[in-house]
Every structure is written in C-alpha cells, then in structure tokens.
Amino acid sequence: GDFARVDHHRRLRTGFPEVIWGPGKTPDQIAQIMIAMRDRGSVVMATRIEPEVYAQLQEKVPDLHYYAMARICAITTTIEPQYPGTIGILSAGTADLPVAEEAAVTAELSGFRVERLWDVGVAGIHRLLNNRHVVESADVLIVVAGMEGALPSVVAGLADCPVIAVPTSIGYGASFGGLAPLLTMLNSCAAGVGVVNIDNGFGAAVLAGQILRTANKLHLSQRSD
Amino acid sequence: GDFARVDHHRRLRTGFPEVIWGPGKTPDQIAQIMIAMRDRGSVVMATRIEPEVYAQLQEKVPDLHYYAMARICAITTTIEPQYPGTIGILSAGTADLPVAEEAAVTAELSGFRVERLWDVGVAGIHRLLNNRHVVESADVLIVVAGMEGALPSVVAGLADCPVIAVPTSIGYGASFGGLAPLLTMLNSCAAGVGVVNIDNGFGAAVLAGQILRTANKLHLSQRSD
Amino acid sequence: GDFARVDHHRRLRTGFPEVIWGPGKTPDQIAQIMIAMRDRGSVVMATRIEPEVYAQLQEKVPDLHYYAMARICAITTTIEPQYPGTIGILSAGTADLPVAEEAAVTAELSGFRVERLWDVGVAGIHRLLNNRHVVESADVLIVVAGMEGALPSVVAGLADCPVIAVPTSIGYGASFGGLAPLLTMLNSCAAGVGVVNIDNGFGAAVLAGQILRTANKLHLSQRSD
Amino acid sequence: GDFARVDHHRRLRTGFPEVIWGPGKTPDQIAQIMIAMRDRGSVVMATRIEPEVYAQLQEKVPDLHYYAMARICAITTTIEPQYPGTIGILSAGTADLPVAEEAAVTAELSGFRVERLWDVGVAGIHRLLNNRHVVESADVLIVVAGMEGALPSVVAGLADCPVIAVPTSIGYGASFGGLAPLLTMLNSCAAGVGVVNIDNGFGAAVLAGQILRTANKLHLSQRSD
Amino acid sequence: GDFARVDHHRRLRTGFPEVIWGPGKTPDQIAQIMIAMRDRGSVVMATRIEPEVYAQLQEKVPDLHYYAMARICAITTTIEPQYPGTIGILSAGTADLPVAEEAAVTAELSGFRVERLWDVGVAGIHRLLNNRHVVESADVLIVVAGMEGALPSVVAGLADCPVIAVPTSIGYGASFGGLAPLLTMLNSCAAGVGVVNIDNGFGAAVLAGQILRTANKLHLSQRSD
Amino acid sequence: GDFARVDHHRRLRTGFPEVIWGPGKTPDQIAQIMIAMRDRGSVVMATRIEPEVYAQLQEKVPDLHYYAMARICAITTTIEPQYPGTIGILSAGTADLPVAEEAAVTAELSGFRVERLWDVGVAGIHRLLNNRHVVESADVLIVVAGMEGALPSVVAGLADCPVIAVPTSIGYGASFGGLAPLLTMLNSCAAGVGVVNIDNGFGAAVLAGQILRTANKLHLSQRSD
Amino acid sequence: GDFARVDHHRRLRTGFPEVIWGPGKTPDQIAQIMIAMRDRGSVVMATRIEPEVYAQLQEKVPDLHYYAMARICAITTTIEPQYPGTIGILSAGTADLPVAEEAAVTAELSGFRVERLWDVGVAGIHRLLNNRHVVESADVLIVVAGMEGALPSVVAGLADCPVIAVPTSIGYGASFGGLAPLLTMLNSCAAGVGVVNIDNGFGAAVLAGQILRTANKLHLSQRSD
Amino acid sequence: GDFARVDHHRRLRTGFPEVIWGPGKTPDQIAQIMIAMRDRGSVVMATRIEPEVYAQLQEKVPDLHYYAMARICAITTTIEPQYPGTIGILSAGTADLPVAEEAAVTAELSGFRVERLWDVGVAGIHRLLNNRHVVESADVLIVVAGMEGALPSVVAGLADCPVIAVPTSIGYGASFGGLAPLLTMLNSCAAGVGVVNIDNGFGAAVLAGQILRTANKLHLSQRSD
C-alpha cells in the first residue's frame, strides 16, 4: 500500500536490509509489507511482535517463524554464520532476556556467530569474573542491563574490544522506565562504550554486525593490496 | 541573633550535635552562630566553607581549624576515636575527593576511626579487588562516586556490612549534576545500600556514625543484661 | 535453566541470601529458580508476587507460604528473631501498607524482631508524638511515606538511631510516581537518613538487618577481646 | 518609555498596585518606571534589587529606601498596619531569610501586621512546638522552607487558618534548584495549603494580604446588612 | 483496624475533619474507617471513589450518598451554607468537570456557598468577560484548568479576592500529565495566586473554606472588641 | 576557513540567507565568515552578539551596524519593506524585550513591515484589549512571553491570522529556564499556534516572513493565471 | 447542557469554528454538544474519537461520518477546496499515520487542498529527495515524525515555504512519549519551523489553513487597492 | 600521591591507556599524575584542559604539547597512523569544533588516521551529499552535532560502516544542555548508531579506535589460520 515506502536499497547502501518495526502498525499493514518485501527478494524480519499479532500474521504470510522470547518474526531458514568473528552478548539479570534475545536473534539472522552469557550482574561480580573467557574471546560485546545498569562499565574495563551497552526498562521506581541505566551507561568512566536506546536489542545487534562487517571489509581490502 | 534558633539539644536527642551548613549564610551570621554554640559548650563545626569565608571567620572566631580539602571549619583539638569499629571510605575517582574528605573529616571529628581508599572506580576493577581487605575489615562502608556511580553496587555485592552510597556531581553532560550516579545508586541490584543526597559526604558520615553508635549501645545494653 | 545464575554464595559473602525479584520473570522461571535454590539448601523467598502468580507457583513448589499484604512468597517455617535489637517500622498512611509490610515480612523472615506503627503521617503530628516510645525503643528505624514524604525528617530529628527512609508511589499528580517523596527524603535537613528506591521495602529491610548484624558482630568481636 | 505599559488601575481592580520586578530590566528602565509611577501617585516598590542596582537607582530616584535582606526598594514612609489581622511568617532555616523577608517587607509595606518566626525546621520539631502560639494566633500563615520543604505540612496540621507555602532554592544536589521542596509542598497530605513559585516571597505576601482584605470586606458588608 | 489511625481531633485543631482518600485502600478498609468515624460522630466523607467501589461501600455503610461527577461518597444530609461569603468556581473546559465538581461538592458539604461557572477557557476570552459578575461577586475563587492552564492568570488580573489555581491532568503530549498547567500557574505573573496539586479539587476547597472561616473568625473577634 | 561551510545557496532554496549564530564561535571566526559572505554578495547578519564581541568585530569588518537591544550585527543600509503585509509583534513584559527585538530587527532587515506592542501581559488583560487594533490589523502575529507564557493563547483566541509563539527564559524558580512558557504554548487550547525554541526571536521572524512571502507568491501565481 | 459553553463566534473571530475534543467527555456530552452546534448552523467536527465512541454517537447524531484512520467524526458532505494553495503533508514512518491523517482530514474538512507523502523518514533520505516535487509544489508543509523527529529539519532546509512540525508519540524508551522528537523540532537548525504539541495533527492543520487564508486575504486586499 | 591510583595495566587489558580527565583536579594533582605515568613509560594525555591550566602544567611537566581547539595536553611526538583504516569525523556546525577536535586529536594521538569534514549540518543537506565520498571511504564514522542533532541519522542511512554519534551542548533553550541532541541520537530510526555522552569526543575516539583495532586483530588472527 502507499502507507509504506520500503527502503529496498538499504542493504546495498548500508549492508543491512530494512526491518519492520511492529508497534503502531496493524497486523494487516505488517503482512502487506512482509509480502511486498519477500516478493522483492528482501530478507523479511519484524521486531516487537506480540504472540497475538504473530497468530494473525501466520495466517497471511506463509513460512513465517516466531522467536518467542525475542518477539521476532522472520522468513528465513539457514542461520549459518557468514562473517568471521563472534558477538558476545551478556545480560545482567534474567528479566533482561527479551531484550538480550532480540539482540541475539537479530545478529544470528543477519549471519553472525553469537555467544550468550546470561545473569551475570555486578551484585555478584564473581559470576562475571568466572566467565571471563566469554569477554576475552569475543570480537565485539553487547551488554544488556536494567536497574542500575552498571555491568557495561565493569565489562568495558576488562575487555579488549568494542562494547555496546543496552539499557533495559527492567526495574521500578527511580529507574524511570530505563532512564537510570541509560544515564549510567552514557556516563561510563570506562571509555569506548557506545550506547543504544532503552530496550533496543535490535539496534545493538545491527551496530555489532556493522563492526564485524567493517573488520571483514578492511581485511579483504588489505589482502588485495 | 534571632535569625538562628540553634538546636542545642540535638546531641542529647539524636547523639549528634547540630552542625552549621555554610551556604546562604553571611560570614557574620556563621561567626555569631559559632560563638553562641561554643558558649553553650557545643561542638562547633561548619561545612561547605570556601577558603575566602574561612579567612573571614578566622578573624572573628578564635581557635578555628580549617580542613581545606573537606571544606570544613571546626573548633576541636583531639580526634581520638571514641567508639569501637571502623568506617571504610572509598572513592571512585580523584575528583571525588572533596566529598569523600567531607565524610572522612566529619566522621573523625565525631569520634570514629576511618580508613580511606581513594580512586578505585569500576573501570579498573582490579584496583578494588586488590584492596579487598579494606572492604572486608570495615564495619560500615561509605562509597563515594560520580560519573556513572557504579562502585557502590559492586562493593555491596562483596561486603558483609551496611553500605552508604554518596553520588557526586563530578561528571558532565548526561550526568546532569549528579542525577546519573544518584539514580544508579537508588536502583542498585545489590540490596542493603542506603543513599544520601548528591555530594552529601556530611550526611553519610552521620549515618555511618549513627550505625556504630547503635552497635555500641546494643552491646552495652546486652552486657548489662 | 541457563537463564538464571543464582548467586548461592551471597549469604556467605554478604550475610543475606539472594532473593528472587518477581517482575519480568514467567511463573515457570520463578518456580525453577525456587526449586534450584531449595535443593541447594538456600532460603527461598520471592518478592512482588501478585496473587495470580502465587496461585500458579503453589502448584509447582510445595510448602510455599504467601504473605498477601506484603506480596511475598517464601518456604520458611520459623520466624523466631535470631539477632538482638528491634527494627521499628513506621508508615505515614494506610495506603503505604504494602511497602511497609514488604519491609516487615522481609525483616522477620531474615531473623529480626519488628515493631510496627502504621498511619502516623505529619498532618497529625500528635499521632507520632503520642507513640514516641516506638521511636525511642527501636535500634534502627524504617520510615515509609508517600505523597510529600516528610515523616522521615521529623522522625530523624527525634531518634537516636539510624533511620532508613522509603519513599512510596502513593499519591497523584505532582507526586510523579514517587519522585516527590524521594527528593524530600534525599534533601532531609535531619542528617543520618539513608534512602532506598521508591517502594523498596525489601531493600530497606536488608539494610536494617545489615545494621543489626554489624552491631552483633562488633559485640562478639569486642567480647572476645 | 514605550517599553513598559504600567498597569495603573491594578490597585482599583485587584486591591494591590503593580510592583516592579527587577530582573531583566536595566537600572535605567527601573528608574523611569519608578518615576512614572510616583508621578501618577502610585505606591512605588521594586523586588529582586541587588545592592549594586540600588546604588544606581538611589542617584536617580529621590527618597528611595532599601530593605537589604529582603532585596526590596520602595518610596514609602509609614508602614502602620491598615487592616485587622496578623500574618505569621515562619522560616525553616537561616538561609531562607531573604525569601522570608521579601514576604515580610512586602506585607508590611502593603499595610499588614506581620509576626516573624525564623529557623524552626522539622529536624528539631520542638522549636516549632515551643512557639506554637505564633501558629495559633496568626490569621494566615506563610511558611518558607528549602531543602526538603517539610515544614508547611507540619504547620498545616496544627493551624486553624489558611497556610501559604513558599519553597526556596536553598539546598543542593537533589534539591534541583528548589524543585524538591516545591513538590513536597504540592503533595502535602495536610489539606488547605496553597503553594507559590520557588523563592516567591512577594507572591505569598500578596496572597496573604488578599485573604485579610477579603476578611475585612466581608466584615464590612455584613456589618452594613 | 490498626491499619488506620484516624485523626479525630483534626476538626478541633484545624477546623476541617479528616477526609478519607480512596486510592490504595481496599473497599473493606474504607468501609471500616467510615464506620469508625461515624461512630465517633465525625463527618464521613471519601474522595476519588470510582462507581464500582461505591457499589461495594453502599452495601456495608448505610445512608451513603454518591456524587457521581465529583467521585465523592458522604453520609450527610443538609448542605445549607453555614458561613457567610461565596466561593466562585470556574473551569476552563468541559473535561475539567470532575475536578471542578470535587471542589464544589467538598465546599458545599463543608458548609460553604458555591457559585459554578464552567467552560470559560481563554481561547474565547469573551466567555469569561461576559460572566465577569461571577468573578466580581465571589469572596474567594477556585480556577480549574488543564491543557495550558492560563485561566487563573487572567482571572487573578481581574479579581479583587484570593485566587486558588487547580491544574488538571486533562490534555495530552507536552501536558505531561498536568505538569504544563501546574508550571503555568506557579509562574503566574498575576500575584496572589495559590496553587494546589494536579487534579486536587478537594485541597482547593479546603483552602477556600479556610479563607472564609478566617474571615468569619476575624469578624467575630472584631465585633466582640 | 575550512571550519565553516557557508550555505550560500540557502536564499535561493528557501528564500532566506544563512545567518550567523554567534555563540560558540570566536570573534575571529565570526569576522572571517562575515567577510566571506559579503564577498559572495550575501546579506551579512549575525545574532546573539554581545557588546564586547561587537567591539571586536567592528575593527575587522567595515560598515557593521549593531542593534544593541536585539543583540544583532549586520551590514545593511536600507530596511524599506519589500513585501506586502504586516508582522505584529507583542511582548508580555518589559524583560522580554531583547527577544522581541531580535524578532523585530530580523524581520525588518529581511524586508518586512513590523508593528510593535510591548508589555501587554495577561495580568492586566485590558492592556491587550485596548490595543486590539494591533492584533486585528496584523497579517501574522509573533507573541513573545516568559513566566507563565499565557499571552499567545489569549491572542490566538482573538486573532484571525497565524500566531507564532516565542517562550522566553525570563522568570525564575519553576520557570526552569523557559520550560514553563514553552509547555504552556505547546498546550494552547487555541488552535493555530506554532511554537519556536525558548528565546528564539530570530526563528519566529523567519517563519513569519516565510508566511508573508508565501502569501505574496500565491498572489503572484494567481494573478498570472 | 451548562457543562459546555460552545464558542459559536469563534469562526467569525478567528476564521475557524470550535471543534470538539473528545477525550474526557462522555459520549452523551459529545452528542449534546454536536446537536447544539448543528442547530446553530455550525460546522460539527470532533477529534480523538475511538471506534467504540463513534458507535455510540452514530445512534444519537444523524448523518455522522467517521474517518477511521484519522479518528475524526464530522457532519459534512462536500470537501471541495475553497481556498487557493496546497498543504503538503509528509510522514516519516507508517506508524505516524493516525496523526498525519488527523491533519489531512482536518485540513480537507476545512476547505483546503492536501497532498500526502507517507513514510519518507531520514534513514533513507533518497525517499524524500525522489519526491522533492511534493516539497517544492506545496505552499505550506506539515511534517509529521516520531522517534528522533529529524525530518522537519531536512525538509525546512529544502523548502521555500513555511514548515509546521508535528512530533508524534511513536517510539519507545528514550522517546519519552514524544519528548525526543518535540525537542528535536524545537531545536531545528533550519529556521522557519513552527512546532505544535505531540500528536497534534489537528492544530497543525488549523495553523496551515490559517496561513493559506491569510495569503488569500492579503491577495484580496491588494487586489482591491 | 595516594589521591590517585593510576590504572597502569589498562593498555594491556583494553588496548587503550588511562587518560587523565582534567575537571575537578588541581593543576598540581594533574602534574603529579602526569609525571608518575611518564615515569612508568605510559602514554601521557589529559583532556578538558583550559589554557590557564595548561600554562601552569607547562612549568611542571617538560615536553608538554597543547592542542588548543581540542583542549588536550600530551607528551607525544610522532602521530604516524599505526593501524589500517580511516576514522571519518563529521561536525554539524562550526560551534561543535571543540568536541570534534577532541575526538580527532585523541584518535590521532592513539595512532589512527583521521579525515575531518566540518559544518555539514542537515539544514543544507547538499553540503553532506556533495561530500559523500568522506562518508563512503571511512571505515568508521564519528558524527558530532548539537542543537537538534539530526546529522547522525542521515549519515547512518547513507553509510556502510559503524556510526558513533556525539551530541554536543551547543544550542540554547530547549536544547537543555545537550539533552535534545542526545535523545535524537538515541532514538535514531537508522539502526547501527552507538551514542556516547554529551560533548564526549574522547570516548567516541576510543570506541572508533577500538573498532579499527578489532578489525586488525581479526585480520591477523585469520591470516594466521
């Protein structure tokens, strides 16, 4: 329909295809966009899809898969890593999992290798220190945390690679919907931390992927020199 | 003057004397209150005294001592600890020192033993882990941090005693004058952290002292049983 | 499951066991964590459990008790005080009771003696003054208040022990979800007040308990001198 | 000049003359407005006048008096009360005096009887209780407080007359320039409190005066019935 | 029950009885408090009572009347004015009526004469100017407005009596739940405006009543001189 | 220099030339940009120029004129109106003049006729009503107001032309640097009000000019039909 | 009823009739106002009408039409443009459509020609550049955008006509209900942008219409010269 | 001194040495830390050094170089790029240069190749489009913008590499010290943007450098496979 002007060239321009953001669209609009994208040969993927919406989409779009914890819908079959390097994804608590999984599934569907490490918040710092190998072996890290959001600072002080921090809206009271961990991450005394929007696992995965793609391009261009 | 109604009984009621808060008072008013308190036999102490103000007070109030880094003025001579127990005071950065010293000097002038540990912020977590004995040997901890203010959460996950968190206004941009570390500390996922106002080293010291005094009272009352 | 990394040593390290925070977890996740903790011999306790969630947990976890007003679930039988000293808990209004009871039940389940005093807000100050013995006989005070949150300042001016202030989200309009009493408590002109997050009765109880445990440790260490 | 359109009829319409607000005007503009008002026979009064500005005004406007603590300039000689009733003015701390005096001097220059009671903040509640007669004998109360701003709630719970609350910008950190006491006062659990802008002693005095004038008008209209 | 400590002497102390605030209390708690108050001979009145809650209260408390638009429940029969003077109540829009009626019914149940003037917002200023007699004949004015909340400033510039401003949460977007009209009213360039909390029609009525009671007391005391 | 990339075609594209915004640039940078623009035949104009900066510019850029109240510098001689129509500019108070003059001078230098009306704030609504002809004869209105910023709503309810509202930072306390009037204007219940940034007299003038230019273009295109 | 005081002369005064704002009114109140307006010969139009409310209105008010996407109800038949000129309306995303349609339908019902361009957000700037003719042929532009709200700045840099920016509440996390795009638009470095409230498509259309009406009036007045 | 606990191993752990942050430290403290670092063989670099502070440091620390626009002090001689790849740095305006230069100088001193493109804000989008080669040839981009901060969104829609967005405090009014561009960048509808603190050019450079270092490491590890 003329309500959407899908950016079919985005993959060519930026390396990543346009992805449908579910909220504020009717299931019907989402289904129409999905079909239009599939017909143009694009990757088809939508985020923030609640189970009820998936139930309706499923009837209109064939071969649709639902990643329940990540709230992602996609028409894709293989998810073999297509780029060298590993994205390490850490979460501070169990309640941060939907956001962490949004990052993980987006990254995997985009062709990157992911290593997950859940529930390693700073209140029990040994949980992180005991799993330091995940931090050390990753080529780029996504760190997801709600409440006070202190985990990315500690990780960035240990890691020798770029760190992407994702604040979540998990918490209450003076968390103010994720404002608290957002400010924490922006003020990190450990330099080299890039922050994305509250609950934006998707954006973190795109940035992490962009970093690994760049590494690959640089590698290829140097090899050809 | 009738501009001040000093709460001379506060020490009897709450264990701590009234202390003069400098800002918004003229040097003349401060001096008059100091003299009135001294004449009633009270402890005389004022916080947030800039060097210029001290220079003026010095001429009006004899025997006044100035703790420059802590910005505290006091008429006191001995500062031998009068209570059992130790208050451990940690700062995340060098720039947090004025607040950390306000806490330390207030505690010492009130008769408590203090152990200082400066510049152990979470961006280099080994600095804290290598000095873990300070955390472990304290009976109550005051943790001072600006920027993202993550240190108290990490310390509270390691300590087996009450932790008092003091956010500072050190930082810039999205620190919003100390709002960022304040929210961080209030949302700490490590339970058992009490927070005071931004830059309020004084209040943290009074609370820490109150905790050690309570311990002492409880001890005496049990002994007498 | 690998979605949770329970911090089984927290009791050893900090004196308090890890406690499950309900929001953002599925009943299934909560039940699995509870069973894992019980099997490791830990205390099992979860906060912010709505009646509907309790109904589901009850079927999966045997011997679970529900403290309805406090919204707490626990597997525990005896709650005989195990430490000397009393935690006085005050609430400003009737609507603050869920938070005040969260503090009271947490403290009791952790082995501390609690004395409750409800509905003594500052609009009728005689209600507090007539019950001054509760303030005077406590060894540590938790003061719970919503709306303007003025009660802790008044209490701290009367009490000779540490005061922990808990702002609540009770109120409307310019209360901004508890921001108003939170700021009130942080700016208290009565020194020696430690503040916790909005509605965080649990954290207040852990801090109060930590204070009494410290008193006890100090007592034992001195006795052994 | 045409830069100002003095509202000469305001006294007829609302009972109070227009008063010059100093900030953002050049001394020259203030002096011109003063002379224009004096020539029309109006009361001449300006608030928020710093000493330096007064020094310049003095040279241009004859018979100008400066109330230094209140930062008010006026051409007026007699200040005999012209209305029955008393305005009680209370301040929580010494640092609140400039605002409290702005209220007091405005009220006196407008023909009302004022009773002052300074430095009776809630951290030492006995200071207020010992001076309860001021609260009880006033016909309207102005309560000025910074930091946590809890005094008006306590006073309103004791007083049998209207209470006007004035938050001040005295404080630091989470006071956020007076936001904290402003919210406290708006959320007062004691009904019957009207709040004015931060540091607005002037507005509080006009409202208090308006209340006593109304009482007087009602009295006269009833007498004539 | 011991969950509530009704302030039975409040009427003696402040002229107004304690009134029950509905939110956060169970219908059962409200009914118990109502019965306890009725048995002590107090006036019985509760605010913010939704129709569903009223349906439950009605079965437990006999003779309960419900003012639907004002969301107030009360046991009261006569509402003959008991004090001289009139409270004029103005609303800016139709959607502000629940708050304006909360003020009107509270005032009437407390024994004051009320004159209502609805939907006279500043976007059509002639609506106010054509009804200027309401502004001019009132002894105290309550002005209720949402959205930009400009009405009280305009009214205060016309009125020769105290003005109480009530911001409402009516609006959307940058109204931020009533913050916009609240700030407007606090910054009113027309002096003599007292502001209450967002949507607090009840508090405005108590303050207005307090003003008329004071006028009456002053009148009586003068007559007896 | 390569520090600036002047948008020389902006006039062709949008009808208005690029104008230099002074803050954050050194006087040297400003002078270099001015000279580059003059040499390209552009109109040369800079806003937010303090007197001290003007003093330095004057020595480097010949024929520079300074509009002191408006804080604008320009190389321009004639300011004969070049477009039909009148921009009416109103200010609520005297302290709003710098912003109102920034709008007026920008409009005049851009070739538009301006009619000024200062100090007609809503606290004395007759000042506006008595000058209603200014409102009625304008083709577009700019309304400048600080403090509560209510003037644009009242004007928009009277005017039969577009209204541009400019909040100013004039005020104190809960004005929060102009946030209060900004929110007031955005929430205006009188539709048809466009709002610009706090203190942005310049932007208001460009928008007003754009409106008159559009009217003119439409006129010409219709005439040619 | 006396709950509403419809401003029947608004069309005469300002060119636009009063329009009913749905929220906070009962369907019954809306229907009564509609009938009263229709009987006075006014245009009848209501905004923010949910489908359920429309279902009820339809039974009480004959000939009512519902524009579902725009959430507008109206009794109107012809919508032939009555004024020269075109209002171009752009939206950044698909989810912004309800707001963009509120603007479009309001403008059409008020007699203006509208050209729509949906889903041309800045993340794919070519979508805008490829449709530049819409920007260039419009006489006034309404630009609707949520999330970061950058579209109006880019459009205003390209357009040679007035630009009205409408922030929407579409987004999440640090969008804070539309605060982010609101601030973006207010700070636009492209001058000549007027901003309306978050989601206020209605107000944008009234302002755009006002601009075209002014152009027309100016045209007529010049022709008659 | 014991006031600082320099993290000498940071370079080993994270690839970047500790860098001194100037604010809140006395020149004396800065000099002592510099000398200690130099003696340990560390790179010596300090940010946010005002010219007056540099003047004092220069006397205490030999061979110190000052980058005035960037406000950076360093003891370093060669700045030959040591890593493959280019960091493109864009600024929206001339006033953003101090932040953009902080990024550029930090990157160059850390051994990276930098390409600068200043003053290409979105109000004249052709300035960016005409310099598209800078965007296309960079391996990682740093985009610095104040005011509305829209540039990173547009750039990220064009770039095929990671984008780091730096909001600046340049602006006024509703910019709220950089909050506006910060929110804009966090809400970017173009995925793959990592945001750092307001004015934090330093942190952006470290993150960009970290990305190029990772690319290099990945390259080397693959080559060795």
Ligand SMILES: Nc1ncnc2c1ncn2[C@@H]1O[C@H](COP(=O)(O)O)[C@@H](O)[C@H]1O
């Ligand atoms: N979970 C998400 N968070 C943020 N942006 C998203 C998300 N999912 C998709 N997007 C982006 O949203 C845009 C689509 O917006 P729309 O045109 O409204 O569908 C695309 O640019 C996507 O890259």
Ligand SMILES: Nc1ncnc2c1ncn2[C@@H]1O[C@H](COP(=O)(O)O)[C@@H](O)[C@H]1O
């Ligand atoms: N640095 C400080 N921060 C917070 N409160 C303080 C500080 N120094 C003194 N006080 C408290 O401020 C109050 C004195 O306020 P005042 O009456 O204005 O002198 C006393 O209750 C002190 O306990």
Ligand SMILES: Nc1ncnc2c1ncn2[C@@H]1O[C@H](COP(=O)(O)O)[C@@H](O)[C@H]1O
């Ligand atoms: N969607 C809308 N957004 C903002 N204002 C509106 C909207 N619809 C109608 N209005 C205005 O709201 C006012 C009516 O408010 P009320 O008296 O409560 O019906 C009129 O001035 C309308 O011009």
Ligand SMILES: Nc1ncnc2c1ncn2[C@@H]1O[C@H](COP(=O)(O)O)[C@@H](O)[C@H]1O
């Ligand atoms: N301009 C800057 N912005 C943010 N962080 C910085 C800046 N300059 C240095 N740092 C970091 O600040 C920390 C030093 O803090 P301190 O111990 O107070 O000197 C180091 O971790 C640096 O990486």
Ligand SMILES: [Mg+2]
């Ligand atoms: Mg966990």
Ligand SMILES: [Mg+2]
């Ligand atoms: Mg350091």
Ligand SMILES: [Mg+2]
């Ligand atoms: Mg009660």
Ligand SMILES: [Mg+2]
């Ligand atoms: Mg005092």
Ligand SMILES: [Mg+2]
């Ligand atoms: Mg109406």
Ligand SMILES: [Mg+2]
């Ligand atoms: Mg004036």
Ligand SMILES: [Mg+2]
């Ligand atoms: Mg789209």
Ligand SMILES: [Mg+2]
């Ligand atoms: Mg430029």
